[in-house]
Amino acid sequence: MVDQPFWITVISAFVVLNVMLIGMAYMTWFERRMLAQMQDRVGPNRTGPFGLLQPIADGVKLLGKEDIIPEHADKRIFLIAPLITFVTAPLIALFIPFGDPVTIAGQEISLAVTDISVAALFVIGISSVGTYGIILGGYASANRYSLLGALRSAAQVISYEIVLGLSLVGVFILSGSLSLVTIVNEQRQALDFFGVEIPNWFIFSQPLAFVLFMIAGVAETNRPPFDLPEAETELTGGFHTEYSGFRWSFYFLGEFIAVIVISLLAATLFLGGIDGPIKDGVWWLLLKTFIFLFFFVWLRATLPRFRYDQLMGLAWKVLLPLTLFNLLLTGFIVLERNGDTNVLGFIRDLLFGWI
Amino acid sequence: MSTEVLVFDILAVVAVIAALGVILARNPVHSAVALIVTFINLAAIFVMLHAEFLAAVQLLVYTGAVTVLIVFVIFLVKVDDLPEFYGGNPVQRIFALLIGLALLGEVAAAILTRSAIGASDIWTAEAIADAGGNAEVIGQVLYSEYVLAIQITAVLLLVGTVAALVLARPASATLPDRVKRTGLISLAHPRGADREVAAALPAGLEASRRGETSGVRFDDRGVILVDNAEAFTDQTAWGGDRLEGDD
Missing domain, CATH: 1.20.120.1200 (NADH-ubiquinone/plastoquinone oxidoreductase chain 6, subunit NuoJ)
Known part of the structure; x- marks a missing residue:
């Protein structure tokens, strides 16, 4: 852990949060352009070159819109709820290590804003707090569609959060740490795979956990095909039906930040983060994150929405047993590797000991 | 600082x-x-x-x-x-006060005892750092000293889960009831769970007719079909608890 003055941490947090906001604005542009390409359309191309000024134009437009509060709404909660989603989403980026510590003017500066020893748990905890924005917003709107969307969101997030958390336990077992910095450093070692040297990225040792993490991540961010809380064909917008203007855009932007954050996390936890074949650095992390962002847009353009009972069935009957199986397998392999116990002998005794 | x-x-x-x-x-x-x-x-x-x-x-x-x-x-x-949520019941109020005072006393006693005997000398900041950190130390203590408590807690949680499942299960699971409920909950029910219901089609159809869901039937895939839009909206699930002579 790098020892640095408080004000440096404040400045680096400020920089990271603002980069997240800009990244989110251009994520909307990227998604619209990319969706248009996939659907053989043009997409936004009038505002600036390639429509690059479109996010700014959208922001100004949304700021100018009327902020409508329904008459029977629970006003205080109605006003606060979008902010909860919007504020909690970018916080997770503060745990991501963006590079090795650098030394500027004799002062060592950590490129992970904060390196808490249990950062991975915090990530899950903060994302669960972010759900309150959706639940409370749906409740406060005094609208049945909103309430249905909120309840769906609560059930969905509780179910998929379990999968999300448990899929990471395999990574924790292998790296022996809950700190994202340690997890990244662990992945930067080289691994000898039958004479070929490959990086020790956890996507190679935990492929099942990676797939489960990505599925749960898509569900956690309410993105298609898991966007049931806001399914417009059945719920006319779900939890944000009654929201308008900039409050609505807080939800919208919170979702995009969550997508970026999940991509950053997937790149950090499973693809080695800043680790790359030539020169380690933040550019590798950005490249990997970009691949995941493309994946999210691709999913939206490709897959139709799940039916609700399918969604819950998938989480509890398929994904959860798979994560538990992955956990069991990883535990056995690590014990066997460490020579702590003779697992194979134990299984043999268990199965054939009675003979 | x-x-x-x-x-x-x-x-x-x-x-x-x-x-x-x-x-x-x-x-x-x-x-x-x-x-x-x-x-x-x-x-x-x-x-x-x-x-x-x-x-x-x-x-x-x-x-x-x-x-x-x-x-x-x-x-x-x-x-x-x-x-009663606003605290009208005096007995409730007295009980709440007593329990609150008892809890406050417990917390105060714990804090006072701790300040009297001083900090624990086993897990000092250095000892925790040596052992690898907070999470590691808690894990070691929980799974060695308190392993029995952990296991009892786990069993308790399992019992709670099973109890929730039992409560969520329909009280009377006779076939006509289930057919009726299937018709009430979903028009496109997933296959599997209610195949038995779908298999018992004639009997189930009779039951669902008695339950004012006329025009509803099941096909062999377990999907529930309706004849027309009225049959769809006439199902009680969409109208809540319908009163006599409601229509």
């Missing part, structure tokens, strides 16, 4: 105000929101005390899960139907 004190003061004041909000708010949802704020502030204080694991658990278990349950209960309770 002064920054730390300032941040602690802010966190502590907000936590106390939010805690007051929990018991003073008239609307149960506002109470729940105040509880979330309290928990988050407590988690932040734990981080400042270098008890990161405790803070993460506070966020995950308390803020994340327990309060979701509270919100669920509140969704299912109508605020206007709760006159």
Whole structure:
């Protein structure tokens, strides 16, 4: 852990949060352009070159819109709820290590804003707090569609959060740490795979956990095909039906930040983060994150929405047993590797000991 | 150091105000929101005390899960139907006061005892750092000294899960009832769970006719079909509890 003055941490947090906001604005542009390409359309191309000024134009437009509060709404909660989603989403980026510590003017500066020893748990905890924005917003709107969307969101997030958390336990077992910095450093070692040297990225040792993490991540961010809380064909917008203007855009932007954050996390936890074949650095992390962002847009353009009972069935009957199986397998392999116990002998005794 | 004190003061004041909000708010949802704020502030204080694991658990278990349950209960309770919620019953009030005082006494006793005997000499800051950190030490202690308690807790949680499943199961699972309920809940029910229902089609159809869901039938895939839009809307699930002569 790098020892640095408080004000440096404040400045680096400020920089990271603002980069997240800009990244989110251009994520909307990227998604619209990319969706248009996939659907053989043009997409936004009038505002600036390639429509690059479109996010700014959208922001100004949304700021100018009327902020409508329904008459029977629970006003205080109605006003606060979008902010909860919007504020909690970018916080997770503060745990991501963006590079090795650098030394500027004799002062060592950590490129992970904060390196808490249990950062991975915090990530899950903060994302669960972010759900309150959706639940409370749906409740406060005094609208049945909103309430249905909120309840769906609560059930969905509780179910998929379990999968999300448990899929990471395999990574924790292998790296022996809950700190994202340690997890990244662990992945930067080289691994000898039958004479070929490959990086020790956890996507190679935990492929099942990676797939489960990505599925749960898509569900956690309410993105298609898991966007049931806001399914417009059945719920006319779900939890944000009654929201308008900039409050609505807080939800919208919170979702995009969550997508970026999940991509950053997937790149950090499973693809080695800043680790790359030539020169380690933040550019590798950005490249990997970009691949995941493309994946999210691709999913939206490709897959139709799940039916609700399918969604819950998938989480509890398929994904959860798979994560538990992955956990069991990883535990056995690590014990066997460490020579702590003779697992194979134990299984043999268990199965054939009675003979 | 002064920054730390300032941040602690802010966190502590907000936590106390939010805690007051929990018991003073008239609307149960506002109470729940105040509880979330309290928990988050407590988690932040734990981080400042270098008890990161405790803070993460506070966020995950308390803020994340327990309060979701509270919100669920509140969704299912109508605020206007709760006159006793505002504390009209004197017996309840006295009990609440006694229990509150007892809890306060317990906490005070724990704090006073601790300050009398001083900090534990087993797990000093250095010892924890040597053992690899908070999470590691808690793991070692929980799974060696307190392993029996952990296992009992696990069994308790399992019992709770099974109890919830039993409660959620329909009380009377006779076939006509299930056919009726299937018709009430979903028009495109998943295959598998209700195949038996679909197989018993003639009997089930009779039952569903008696249950005012005429025009509804099942095909061999377990999908429920309706003849026309009226049959769809006539199902009780879409109209709530229909009264006699409602139409």
